[in-house]
Amino acid sequence: MNNQDFVKEVADINTDFAGWYTDVVLKTDLVDYGPVKGTMVIKPYGYAIWEQLQSYADKRFKEVGVQNAYFPMFIPESYLKREAEHVEGFAPEVAVVTYAGGQELSEKLIVRPTSETIICEMYAKWIKSYRDLPVRMNQWCNVVRWEKTTRPFLRTSEFLWQEGHTVYATPEDAQDDVERMLNIYIDVAQKLLAIPVLNGRKTEREKFAGAVATYGIEAIMRDGKCLQAGTSHNLGQNFAKASNIRFLNKDGVLEYGYSTSWGISTRLIGALVMVHGDERGLKLPPNVAPIQVVIIPVASHKEGVIEKCQEVADALIKAGVRVKLDDSKNTPGWKFNEYEMKGVPVRLEIGPRDIENGVATFVRRDTREKAQLSLDTIATEIPSILEQVQQNMFDMAKQNLDNAIVETDDYNTMVNEINNKKVALSYHCGDKDCEEEIKNKTTIKTRVIHSYDDTHKCIYCGKQSKYRVYFGKQY
Amino acid sequence: MNNQDFVKEVADINTDFAGWYTDVVLKTDLVDYGPVKGTMVIKPYGYAIWEQLQSYADKRFKEVGVQNAYFPMFIPESYLKREAEHVEGFAPEVAVVTYAGGQELSEKLIVRPTSETIICEMYAKWIKSYRDLPVRMNQWCNVVRWEKTTRPFLRTSEFLWQEGHTVYATPEDAQDDVERMLNIYIDVAQKLLAIPVLNGRKTEREKFAGAVATYGIEAIMRDGKCLQAGTSHNLGQNFAKASNIRFLNKDGVLEYGYSTSWGISTRLIGALVMVHGDERGLKLPPNVAPIQVVIIPVASHKEGVIEKCQEVADALIKAGVRVKLDDSKNTPGWKFNEYEMKGVPVRLEIGPRDIENGVATFVRRDTREKAQLSLDTIATEIPSILEQVQQNMFDMAKQNLDNAIVETDDYNTMVNEINNKKVALSYHCGDKDCEEEIKNKTTIKTRVIHSYDDTHKCIYCGKQSKYRVYFGKQY
Numbered sequence: 001m002n003n004q005d006f007v008k009e010v011a012d013i014n015t016d017f018a019g020w021y022t023d024v025v026l027k028t029d030l031v032d033y034g035p036v037k038g039t040m041v042i043k044p045y046g047y048a049i050w051e052q053l054q055s056y057a058d059k060r061f062k063e064v065g066v067q068n069a070y071f072p073m074f075i076p077e078s079y080l081k082r083e084a085e086h087v088e089g090f091a092p093e094v095a096v097v098t099y100a101g102g103q104e105l106s107e108k109l110i111v112r113p114t115s116e117t118i119i120c121e122m123y124a125k126w127i128k129s130y131r132d133l134p135v136r137m138n139q140w141c142n143v144v145r146w147e148k149t150t151r152p153f154l155r156t157s158e159f160l161w162q163e164g165h166t167v168y169a170t171p172e173d174a175q176d177d178v179e180r181m182l183n184i185y186i187d188v189a190q191k192l193l194a195i196p197v198l199n200g201r202k203t204e205r206e207k208f209a210g211a212v213a214t215y216g217i218e219a220i221m222r223d224g225k226c227l228q229a230g231t232s233h234n235l236g237q238n239f240a241k242a243s244n245i246r247f248l249n250k251d252g253v254l255e256y257g258y259s260t261s262w263g264i265s266t267r268l269i270g271a272l273v274m275v276h277g278d279e280r281g282l283k284l285p286p287n288v289a290p291i292q293v294v295i296i297p298v299a300s301h302k303e304g305v306i307e308k309c310q311e312v313a314d315a316l317i318k319a320g321v322r323v324k325l326d327d328s329k330n331t332p333g334w335k336f337n338e339y340e341m342k343g344v345p346v347r348l349e350i351g352p353r354d355i356e357n358g359v360a361t362f363v364r365r366d367t368r369e370k371a372q373l374s375l376d377t378i379a380t381e382i383p384s385i386l387e388q389v390q391q392n393m394f395d396m397a398k399q400n401l402d403n404a405i406v407e408t409d410d411y412n413t414m415v416n417e418i419n420n421k422k423v424a425l426s427y428h429c430g431d432k433d434c435e436e437e438i439k440n441k442t443t444i445k446t447r448v449i450h451s452y453d454d455t456h457k458c459i460y461c462g463k464q465s466k467y468r469v470y471f472g473k474q475y
Numbered sequence: 476m477n478n479q480d481f482v483k484e485v486a487d488i489n490t491d492f493a494g495w496y497t498d499v500v501l502k503t504d505l506v507d508y509g510p511v512k513g514t515m516v517i518k519p520y521g522y523a524i525w526e527q528l529q530s531y532a533d534k535r536f537k538e539v540g541v542q543n544a545y546f547p548m549f550i551p552e553s554y555l556k557r558e559a560e561h562v563e564g565f566a567p568e569v570a571v572v573t574y575a576g577g578q579e580l581s582e583k584l585i586v587r588p589t590s591e592t593i594i595c596e597m598y599a600k601w602i603k604s605y606r607d608l609p610v611r612m613n614q615w616c617n618v619v620r621w622e623k624t625t626r627p628f629l630r631t632s633e634f635l636w637q638e639g640h641t642v643y644a645t646p647e648d649a650q651d652d653v654e655r656m657l658n659i660y661i662d663v664a665q666k667l668l669a670i671p672v673l674n675g676r677k678t679e680r681e682k683f684a685g686a687v688a689t690y691g692i693e694a695i696m697r698d699g700k701c702l703q704a705g706t707s708h709n710l711g712q713n714f715a716k717a718s719n720i721r722f723l724n725k726d727g728v729l730e731y732g733y734s735t736s737w738g739i740s741t742r743l744i745g746a747l748v749m750v751h752g753d754e755r756g757l758k759l760p761p762n763v764a765p766i767q768v769v770i771i772p773v774a775s776h777k778e779g780v781i782e783k784c785q786e787v788a789d790a791l792i793k794a795g796v797r798v799k800l801d802d803s804k805n806t807p808g809w810k811f812n813e814y815e816m817k818g819v820p821v822r823l824e825i826g827p828r829d830i831e832n833g834v835a836t837f838v839r840r841d842t843r844e845k846a847q848l849s850l851d852t853i854a855t856e857i858p859s860i861l862e863q864v865q866q867n868m869f870d871m872a873k874q875n876l877d878n879a880i881v882e883t884d885d886y887n888t889m890v891n892e893i894n895n896k897k898v899a900l901s902y903h904c905g906d907k908d909c910e911e912e913i914k915n916k917t918t919i920k921t922r923v924i925h926s927y928d929d930t931h932k933c934i935y936c937g938k939q940s941k942y943r944v945y946f947g948k949q950y
Contacts, residue, residue, distance in 0.1 A: 032597065034547035035554070036584060041597055044542035044612065051543065067519035068526065072509035072633055073617055074570075079510070095549075095575035097586065100632075101621030102567050109511060111572065111586075122507065122516055137519065142548055142617065146576030157575075158547055 013279045017223040021274055022151070028282050028342050030269065031152040038150035038157035042266065045342065046153075048290030049269055050160065054140060056192045056288075057162065057264065060184045061138050066164060069137040071119050074109040079117040082242040086116065089209020093145045095157075111144040116210065116235070116261055119165045120243035127257060129248045130169050136177070138164040153270030154227070154475045161265035167245055167257040171236070174258035178234045181262040182215045185230035188264060194285035194394040195219045195275050196401045197229060198423075198470055200448035205432045208261075212236035218447045218470065220401050221274040224421030226447050226472040229271050232262040270475070275397050282343025283365055285393045286386040292322045293382060294339045298332050298351030308375075309350050312360065315379040321386070340365060345389045346382065348373075366393050405470075411459050414471060418444055423472040425450055429458035430466030444471050488754045492698040496749055497626070503757050503817050505744065506627040513625040513632035517741065520817065521628075523765035524744055525635065529615060531667045531762075532637065532739065535659045536613055541639060544612045546594050549584040554592040557717040561591065564684020568620045570632075586619040591685065591710070591736055594640045595718035602732060604723045605644050611652070613639040628745030629702070629950050636740035642720055642732040646711070649733035653709045656737040657690045660705035663739060669760035669869040670694045670750050671876045672704060673898075673945055675923035680907045683736075687711035693922045693945065695879050696749040699896030701922050701947040704746050707737035745950070750872050757818025758840055760868045761861035767797045768857060769814045773807050773826030783850075784825050787835065790854040796861070815840060820864045821857065823848075841868050880945075886934050889946060893919055898947040900925055904933035905941030919946050 010027065011019030025031050030046035033039070042050065058068070074097060081087045090113045097109040112118065123135055140162045150156050164181060168174040182199060189195045197217040207214035211233040219229045240246070240256040249255045276283040286292045293316060297309045306327055313325040324344075326335050332349065339347055349361040359372040362382075366389050373381055406417045407425045414424040428435065428446065438460050439445050447470040456465040485502060486494030500506050505521030508514070517525065533543070549572060556562045565588045572584040587593065598610055615637045625631050639656060643649040657674060664670045672692040682689035686708040694704045715721070715731040724730045751758040761767045768791060772784045781802055788800040799819075801810050807824070814822055824836040834847040837857075841864050848856055881892045882900045889899040903910065903921065913935050914920050922945040931940040 032600070035551055035593065035596055036547060036549050039547035039549065041547065042545040044544050047542075047544045050545075067522075069519050069522045070517040070525075070635060072511060072514035072516065073619075074511050074514065074633065076510055092577050095572045095584075097570045098573045100570035100619075101623070109570075118510065121510055125507070144548075144575075148576070158549065160545060 010281075013222070013277070017221075017274075020277075021270075024277055024281055025152050025270075025273055030273070030282075033152070036157070038147060040152045040156045040158075042160070045290065046269060049272065049284070049288055050266060052288045052290065053188065053192065053268060054162075057184070057188050058140075060187065061162075061164065064180060064184070066136045066138050068139065070139050070141070071115055071122065073112050073141070075112055075115070075118045077108040077110055079121060080110050082117060083210045083238055086210035086239075086242075090114070090145075093147060095144045095146055112141075113143055113145045114261075114263070115139070115143075115163055116165065116239050117243065120239045120245055120259065123165075123167050123257070123259075124243045124245045127167060127245055127247050130250055133169045133247060133257065134166055134173065134177075136164065136166040138162055151270075151475075153273075154267050159266050161263050163261060163263040166260045167240065168259070169247065169249065169255075169257065171258050174236075174260050175234055177260045178213070178215055178232045178262070181260070182217070182230075182232040185217050185232065185262070185264055188268070189217055189219060189229055189271075190394065192285070192287050193268065193272050193275075194287070194390055194397060195229070195271055196394065196398040198401075198448055200450060202231075202448055203428075203430065203432075203435060203446045203469065205435045206446055208233045210235065210238055212238065216448055219271045219275060220404050220423055220472075221271070221475065222277070222400065223274075224404050224418070224423060224472070225475055226423060226470075227267070227271050227274070227475045228447075229268055230262070230264040233260060235259040235261060274475075275400075276393060277343070281341035283393070284343035284345060286345045286390045289343065289345050290322065291324045291339075291342075291344045292386055293324075293346045293348060294335075294344045295323060295325045295348045295350060296332055296335045296339075297325075297327055298349050298354070300327060302352045304355060305350065305352060308355050312348065312350065312375065312378060316382055319379045319383055321382055346385060364389055366396070409456070409459060414459060415442055415444065418442075418472055423447070423470055425468060425470055426459040427453065427456040427465035428467060428469050429461055429463045431458075431461070431463070434458065434461045434463075438471075444473060446470065447472050447474075485756075488697070488752070492696075492749075495752075496745075499752055499756055500627050500745075500748055505748070505757075508627070511632070513622060515627045515631045515633075517635070520765060521744060524747065524759070524763055525741055527763045527765065528663065528667065528743060529637075532659070532663050533615075535662065536637075536639065539655060539659070541611045541613050543614060545614050545616070546590055546597065548587050548616070550587055550590070550593045552583040552585055554596060555585050557592060558685045558713055561685035561714075561717075565589070565620075568622060570619045570621055587616075588618055588620045589736075589738070590614070590618075590638055591640065591714050592718070595714045595720055595734065598640075598642050598732070598734075599718045599720045602642060602720055602722050605725055608644045608722060608732065609641055609648065609652075611639065611641040613637055626745075626950075628748075629742050634741050636738050638736060638738045641735045642715065643734070644722065644724065644730075644732065646733050649711075649735050650709055652735045653688070653690055653707045653737070656735070657692070657705075657707040660692050660707065660737070660739055663743070664692055664694060664704055664746075665869065667760070667762050668743065668747050668750075669762070669865055669872060670704070670746055671869065671873040673876075673923055675925060677706075677923055678903075678905065678907075678910060678921045678944065680910045681921055683708045685710065685713055687713065691923055694746045694750060695876050695898055695947075696746070696950065697752070697875065698749075699879050699893070699898060699947070700950055701898060701945075702742070702746050702749070702950045703922075704743055705737075705739040708735060710734040710736060749950075750875075751868060752818070756816035758868070759818035759820060761820045761865045764818065764820050765797065766799045766814070766817075766819045767861055768799075768821045768823060769810075769819045770798060770800045770823045770825060771807055771810045771814075772800075772802055773824050773829070775802060777827045779830060780825065780827060783830050787823065787825065787850065787853060791857055794854045794858055796857055821860060823853075839864055841871070884931070884934060889934060890917055890919065893917075893947055898922070898945055900943060900945055901934040902928065902931040902940035903942060903944050904936055904938045906933075906936070906938070909933065909936045913946075918948060920949060921945065922947050922949075
């Protein structure tokens with residue numbers, strides 16, 4: 001398919017962003033619909049992005065001492081009910097196994113929507129003394145949440161994620177963990193995905209079911225809608241009490257542990273598409289792109305062209321670059337469009353005349369800048385060009401983020417601006433019911449708290465403010 | 476726990492191998508029982524072994540052009556029924572979701588016991604022409620098989636594995652794939668895990684439900700029992716016909732594709748324990764050991780000891796060795812026993828006198844050999860010592876394998892030898908019912924075919940032989 005076809009076949013990015021998104025993720029082979037409603041198949045190109053993301057995050061987790069493990073997917077129904085807010089939050093969307101091995105089960109099994117309850121059950125068994133603490137484990141796995149309205153990557157019945165679960169001896173240590181992991185998520189978004197994020201504590205209404213406090217990172221899509229891109233929860237002693245996680249402290253006294261949990265998921269791939277994509281398709285930041293440089297031979301039947309392309313590919317691979325040499329029978333023009341649509345950051349074209357002149361032509365996906373590089377120095381220059389692309393993509397997205405934020409103290413202005421693809425920064429009283437009313441009227445929700453400030457008035461009810469908070473619509 | 480305690484607390488390896496196995500996997504923190512009967516929690520030390528295994532196998536898959544992807548876990552009940560032998564093979568052990576999102580489902584969902592049916596459904600959608608072939612995808616995921624008798628790693632209701640699924644245009648290409656992947660599995664077992672294996676085609680009775688032919692690798696445990704450690708299936712056109720995977724061939728004619736599937740799982744960790752372990756606990760081959768070298772400071776309060784240990788650790792890490800420096804408050808004696816039990820291949824002891832003499836004391840887990848190494852050359856010597864340990868562990872296991880095999884043409888001898896911890900190599904007629912009778916009488920099954928040979932008599936029924944095949948009891 002050439003780019004002309006692509007542009008014709010996908011919805012217009014400006015007038016139908018949601019349609020554009022679905023068209024792009026399907027047509028660039030990131031994902032397909034699974035046979036069961038609301039499920040997705042992550043195709044190799046999409047999965048390769050997930051692998052890059054896993055590899056970066058996993059390394060960061062291990063550097064701070066987190067260990068990977070694997071806990072069973074089936075949770076006895078009774079476990080979920082132990083923590084009152086937690087069951088309330090998840091009960092409506094769980095999938096339930098009632099038969100197994102040809103028999104009806106005596107206790108129904110919940111397919112994990114998240115694993116706090118079952119992991120805490122094991123921690124209660126393992127943790128005896130302060131010497132056993134902290135315990136910090138992470139698992140990469142699938143989870144199931146039966147959603148009514150679904151969209152590939154953003155909201156699906158089954159998705160992939162990592163969930164970290166810790167227990168500490170003191171509330172301070174637990175809070176440090178919550179912030180440490182949030183900071184890693186900020187780096188995943190900003191350094192790896194080139195997605196600038198808002199970050200901070202979520203309001204009481206928006207926190208995780210069962211948490212004392214939830215912190216999150218929020219990315220702003222091109223249409224001004226927000227996407228919760230990662231969360232880090234301080235669970236206090238809530239789950240420790242529900243699961244009886246107790247340890248003998250240094251004074252020989254039994255105490256409940258302080259736990260946290262934190263997760264990011266395949267929805268980040270959706271964010272990647274919606275933050276960077278344009279009317280030509282995907283635009284992938286080099287740090288997460290499965291293919292960073294595609295080499296396209298021009299007049300490949302001419303002597304020495306393929307050989308030179310292979311030589312450049314080998315030199316780039318040696319320099320640590322993820323390269324694809326496409327020597328298939330398709331025309332160069334077809335290939336130019338194909339890899340542009342797939343968001344490959346840099347394209348190199350090498351033909352007989354280039355070889356004669358000792359150069360390759362390169363085209364950047366982000367700026368569409370076209371220039372020539374000496375073949376002698378290409379292996380050292382490409383890595384720095386990739387860095388420039390990465391930085392530029394972050395800068396452009398940051399500018400979009402900054403432009404999207406409107407500070408206002410007027411409710412009608414807030415609603416109008418948000419309906420006009422903006423995010424509002426406004427004062428709020430912190431009252432759950434007040435927040436609920438705004439949401440019921442407008443579908444607008446709070447995202448993360450900007451700063452605590454009681455010197456203003458709530459934008460909705462007019463009472464004393466508690467904090468300044470971002471409001472927006474969400475995916 | 477010191478080693479004396481350990482030896483006391485675990486079952487005797489010679490008289491109660493099954494009890495020894497369970498004790499060892501639990502006490503060395505590889506695994507724990509999950510709350511739901513038959514499930515397991517893979518603890519960090521066990522999961523780290525799985526990560527080494529994944530990393531090796533994944534690299535090998537990618538080198539031969541396989542791509543990773545992810546397919547949904549829930550399979551519509553009707554899919555499983557499409558292939559007659561397949562549903563018969565798996566129906567008795569599936570877990571079934573009947574409720575989700577607060578409602579009874581109109582079609583029940585099977586939690587994947589394996590993904591042939593759902594992956595073939597997608598392939599049927601994606602594959603149109605011979606130009607789309609081959610398609611070769613792999614996924615790392617969890618699967619569920621509701622087993623009555625379970626044992627950690629070896630047989631659990633839920634386990635982790637990889638499953639590769641391919642479609643080719645010709646039966647020859649499919650058969651090549653089956654053999655290529657089997658060869659990779661042989662390397663996983665032999666080169667990574669130091670486990671010598673028997674390999675070959677399985678009999679009609681023992682093949683995968685729905686396959687034309689199954690090939691497998693079989694490892695022999697210390698008690699002479701066999702463990703199926705990996706399988707590679709030629710599915711012929713069976714699943715292509717069931718799922719309607721058709722492609723236009725070069726002559727413009729619609730043809731069914733030829734598919735294969737292949738998998739290895741967390742049960743390999745069980746094999747690792749049962750092939751190499753001894754009365755002191757685990758014994759891990761360096762190539763898969765999460766910790767290859769443990770450094771234990773002696774008289775660590777003395778000036779310079781910890782610093783020197785750290786220096787050695789840094790040098791080894793730089794040399795690509797997976798090192799742990801244990802500077803915890805436990806006694807050196809406690810640590811010696813702890814890491815011996817955990818199967819760490821090499822222990823380094825460094826104390827003030829060693830430092831004075833410019834040496835470190837090293838102890839091999841496999842041979843218990845103790846010697847000294849110059850601190851100046853330790854970073855170059857350790858990698859070659861690790862190679863020696865790896866080779867020696869393979870050689871010892873190979874000797875056990877060779878010793879376990881008894882060639883016999885007499886049925887009673889075969890049964891007696893197998894009951895006496897051996898594996899028999901005997902002729903068989905190839906008849907399913909004949910094989911079934913042997914199994915019903917003795918629990919002995921065929922493992923893999925050694926060679927086709929019709930010049931002998933079947934060891935059971937006396938009719939003309941079809942092949943020479945390994946017989947044994949199994950985990």
